[in-house]
Amino acid sequence: MINKEELIKEYSQMAYKGEAALFVGAGISIPYGLPDFQGLIKELARGTIDLEITPELNYPQIAQFICNEKLGKKEIKYKISKKFDILYDENKSTYLKSIANSSISTIWTTNFDKLIEQSISFSGRNYDVRNEEEHFKYYSSRNNVEILKIHGDIISSDIVITQSDYEDFNINHRIAISRLEKDLLSKSFLFIGYSYKDPNIKTIVNTVKQLLNSKFVYKHYMILEQPKDTNESKLQKLWIKDMERYGIYVYEYQYGNYKELESILAKVSKKSKGRSVFVTGSHLNNHNTIAAEVGRELFHINNLILKYGHSKGIGSIVCNNFVQKCISNNVDIGKRIEIYANPYSFCDDWDNKDFLLGALEEMRKDILENVQILIAFPGGKGTKLEIEMALKRGVVVIPVMGERDKKFKEYIFKNLQLIEQLRQYSVEYINKLECNQVKVADIINCVRVILND
Numbered sequence: 001m002i003n004k005e006e007l008i009k010e011y012s013q014m015a016y017k018g019e020a021a022l023f024v025g026a027g028i029s030i031p032y033g034l035p036d037f038q039g040l041i042k043e044l045a046r047g048t049i050d051l052e053i054t055p056e057l058n059y060p061q062i063a064q065f066i067c068n069e070k071l072g073k074k075e076i077k078y079k080i081s082k083k084f085d086i087l088y089d090e091n092k093s094t095y096l097k098s099i100a101n102s103s104i105s106t107i108w109t110t111n112f113d114k115l116i117e118q119s120i121s122f123s124g125r126n127y128d129v130r131n132e133e134e135h136f137k138y139y140s141s142r143n144n145v146e147i148l149k150i151h152g153d154i155i156s157s158d159i160v161i162t163q164s165d166y167e168d169f170n171i172n173h174r175i176a177i178s179r180l181e182k183d184l185l186s187k188s189f190l191f192i193g194y195s196y197k198d199p200n201i202k203t204i205v206n207t208v209k210q211l212l213n214s215k216f217v218y219k220h221y222m223i224l225e226q227p228k229d230t231n232e233s234k235l236q237k238l239w240i241k242d243m244e245r246y247g248i249y250v251y252e253y254q255y256g257n258y259k260e261l262e263s264i265l266a267k268v269s270k271k272s273k274g275r276s277v278f279v280t281g282s283h284l285n286n287h288n289t290i291a292a293e294v295g296r297e298l299f300h301i302n303n304l305i306l307k308y309g310h311s312k313g314i315g316s317i318v319c320n321n322f323v324q325k326c327i328s329n330n331v332d333i334g335k336r337i338e339i340y341a342n343p344y345s346f347c348d349d350w351d352n353k354d355f356l357l358g359a360l361e362e363m364r365k366d367i368l369e370n371v372q373i374l375i376a377f378p379g380g381k382g383t384k385l386e387i388e389m390a391l392k393r394g395v396v397v398i399p400v401m402g403e404r405d406k407k408f409k410e411y412i413f414k415n416l417q418l419i420e421q422l423r424q425y426s427v428e429y430i431n432k433l434e435c436n437q438v439k440v441a442d443i444i445n446c447v448r449v450i451l452n453d
Contacts, residue, residue: 001240002249004260007221008267014188015272019218021106021183022099025193025200027225029113031093032086037198041066043083044076059199064163076161080112081154088118095193098265100125101394103272103370105140106183108148110200111193112159120145124392125369131156136176143366150176151200166203181211184218191222191248192265196236209246222250223264225257269394273372275451276338278307280386281314281377281400288317290400291377293440295321299329299336301448306337307371309364314377340367361385368393373450375400375443378408391417396450398422398429400443403436425449 014020026036035043041062042053048070053062067073090097096119099107107116120127128140131149140146150173151160160169170177183189194201208220222243227233240250253260277298281291295318298304308319319337326333341363360382368374374390374397376383390397399412399422412418413434423430429446432438 002221002251004251004264007223007249007251008264008271010219011188011190011221012268012271014218015102015104015268016274018103018105019187020104020272021108021187021189022104023189023191023204024099024107024109024111024116025191025198026111027193027195028095028099029111029115029193031095032089032113032115034084034086034113036195037200040080040083044071044079055197058163060161060163060166063161067162067164073158073162077159080159080161084113084154086113086115088115088122090119090122094262095265097123097394098262098269102269103274105142105145106148106187107145108150108180108183108189110151110160110204111149112151112153114153114155117147120147123394124365124389126365129153130176130179133173133175136173136179148176148179150180166199169203177207177211180207184208184211184220186218188218189220189248190268191220192261194222194224195227196224196239205243205246205248208248218247220246220248222248223261224250224252225261226252226255228255270372270396273370273395274305275301275303276305276307276371277373277375277447278309278367278371278390279315279318279375279377280309280311280379280383282379282383283311283313283315285313285377285379286317288314288377290402290440291317292321294318294375294400294443296325297440297444298322298447299325299331301444301451304336304447304451307367308337308339309367310339310341314379318375361389364389368395371395373398373447375447377401378405384411387415387418391415391421396421396425398443398446398450399433400438401433401436409433422446 011020026034030036037059038053038055041059044066045051045053045062048066063076067076088096096115099116100119100123109116117127117129125145126143127145127147129147129149130136131153136148149156152158160166191201224236227236243250279294291314298306299322306319306322309315322337323333326336364386368386368389372395374387374395376387376397377400387397397418401409419430426446426449429438429442432442
């Protein structure tokens with residue numbers, strides 16, 4: 001067993017270092033009306049075999065019976081394809097949104113639907129899907145999320161569901177297993193959306209045991225719902241304790257408390273981006289005393305990483321003052337600042353050129369997918385584009401403006417998503433923003449609250 005705080009902290013740190021992967025089960029898709037394994041087998045069995053589908057049954061074996069007796073594998077695949085072909089809706093639940101907005105770029109799943117890739121696309125990230133055996137020998141670029149569908153999906157040539165599929169898995173999916181082994185040895189996994197009775201997770205855990213051979217290089221984690229039944233709860237706790245033999249540490253949340261699961265995934269998503277801040281604003285504003293002080297004060301926040309977009313104006317002022325504090329305090333700059341290329345940094349008026357905004361969006365993807373907070377000073381179309389991109393990716397935006405910045409203030413307060421997100425952390429900051437009373441200390445305090453200082 002592991003407590004919630006330990007799981008969030010340890011796994012998020014691995015995610016920030018790029019050494020984390022997710023393994024997603026059917027429970028994550030249930031809010032969309034899709035069934036878990038038991039529910040799926042119940043639907044397939046209806047009208048095909050006269051059998052009550054109860055929790056203690058072997059579902060792959062029942063799928064095999066259905067295949068043998070009436071439907072056949074092609075018909076089973078067709079029925080699943082029709083059932084699981086649904087569209088992502090960000091309002092259904094926050095599970096997928098948190099996954100898409102995290103910095104995690106390796107996602108394994110046994111799910112047949114396409115909700116994970118749809119949610120990632122909605123967040124503005126690029127992805128590659130591996131849903132055929134030969135696909136697993138390829139690797140994605142560092143900017144793409146990789147979705148590895150170890151049991152296939154609704155558009156793959158075949159799926160893993162029957163007893164025969166599971167029995168022959170090690171023979172028919174050697175490339176996928178080899179890839180899984182490499183990931184298990186080089187990343188920390190978090191398993192979500194499974195129950196301890198799920199045959200998928202039992203098969204995967206057994207695979208972990210065989211692949212790792214008790215040589216645990218990385219710690220792995222799992223989040224499970226406590227069963228409602230007392231005896232089942234006891235069995236699950238025994239199973240959880242046994243998981244530690246495989247280097248898998250489990251956190252249980254209370255039966256039916258899905259808000260806790262949502263909260264955990266949201267925190268992991270936010271913290272996976274590290275204690276990182278990106279500051280944007282006009283490229284034409286080269287003399288801003290508030291920006292200079294913000295740069296100096298950000299240095300004093302423990303282990304804060306400043307993301308610098310290599311731009312003139314506000315960004316340059318903040319970075320220069322941040323670096324000066326690092327130097328004067330004998331701090332290794334390489335550990336406190338990350339610099340991203342910007343080929344338009346020598347073009348003073350690019351910020352308001354519409355035809356360049358597409359190029360800016362492509363350049364800023366990397367920085368905004370891996371930052372927790374965006375401090376936004378007034379700016380033109382480029383600044384506003386960065387704000388919109390940040391919000392889409394779950395980044396918390398802290399706006400900064402003075403009495404003369406009326407148009408920018410109007411733009412900010414029209415953005416209800418920005419205001420509501422910020423309100424979760426500091427109502428006081430929003431009130432001061434409305435009254436033009438924000439000081440540097442308020443900005444820094446807001447950053448600290450978001451970072452949980």
